[in-house]
Amino acid sequence: EVQLVESGGGLVQPGGSLRLSCAASGFAFSSYEMNWVRQAPGKGLEWVSYISSSGSTIYYADSVRGRFTISRDNAKNSLFLQMNSLRAEDTAVYYCARSPDSGTFDYWGQGTLVTVSS
Amino acid sequence: SYEVTQPPSVSVSPGQTASITCSGDKLGNKYVCWYQQKPGQSPVLVIFQDNKRPSGIPERFSGSNSGNTATLTISGTQAMDEADYYCQAWDSSTWVFGGGTKLTVL
Numbered sequence: 039e040v041q042l043v044e045s046g047g048g049l050v051q052p053g054g055s056l057r058l059s060c061a062a063s064g065f066a067f068s069s070y071e072m073n074w075v076r077q078a079p080g081k082g083l084e085w086v087s088y089i090s091s092s093g094s095t096i097y098y099a100d101s102v103r104g105r106f107t108i109s110r111d112n113a114k115n116s117l118f119l120q121m122n123s124l125r126a127e128d129t130a131v132y133y134c135a136r137s138p139d140s141g142t143f144d145y146w147g148q149g150t151l152v153t154v155s156s
Numbered sequence: 157s158y159e160v161t162q163p164p165s166v167s168v169s170p171g172q173t174a175s176i177t178c179s180g181d182k183l184g185n186k187y188v189c190w191y192q193q194k195p196g197q198s199p200v201l202v203i204f205q206d207n208k209r210p211s212g213i214p215e216r217f218s219g220s221n222s223g224n225t226a227t228l229t230i231s232g233t234q235a236m237d238e239a240d241y242y243c244q245a246w247d248s249s250t251w252v253f254g255g256g257t258k259l260t261v262l
Binding site: 085140141144149 | 157187189191193198200201204205242244245246249250254255256
């Protein structure tokens with residue numbers, strides 16, 4: 039069974055940092071592209087970042103480029119999102135999502151809530 | 157940047173057919189996915205590559221994509237289908253979601 043379990047969310051002050059993790063199991067993690075997608079409270083889905091299976095190709099949404107860094111450790115079946123210079127508008131549930139191909143998110147984690155507030 | 161647009165809400169009677177649209181410039185040239193999200197839950201993929209259903213998704217869910225519009229169709233809509241639905245497309249290394257459509261079954 040495919041499982042994606044996010045962790046690392048919490049309350050952080052504006053300008054602060056957080057590192058999110060996503061632990062993957064039940065599939066060959068190193069063979070899949072991965073993404074982070076977020077959802078602000080009561081709002082829609084917003085794609086945040088993409089990383090290829092090897093980690094050699096990375097993309098970011100304009101809203102986070104230069105502040106967030108996606109990475110992965112295929113030996114530990116883990117995906118990460120380092121978030122710096124956090125803003126109130128970054129408040130959201132952050133999901134990791136698996137991509138069997140570049141266009142599809144076929145499995146999603148349960149999400150981890152990030153709240154940026156003073 | 158590329159954008160896709162959905163109606164905020166759609167209503168349907170039980171047993172009837174619900175259609176949810178997703179519009180974008182030359183959207184028919186891109187693959188579209190659809191996700192279902194119920195309150196307090198993570199999104200679930202219901203259609204990928206315009207019209208393919210993942211394993212476990214009921215046959216009443218179908219999709220199409222042509223011109224500037226993709227459509228998610230739910231035939232014989234059931235009360236359990238009440239949820240938010242999001243379309244999603246990929247364009248130039250960017251993944252774009254529609255704003256979501258709240259499907260009400262009443």
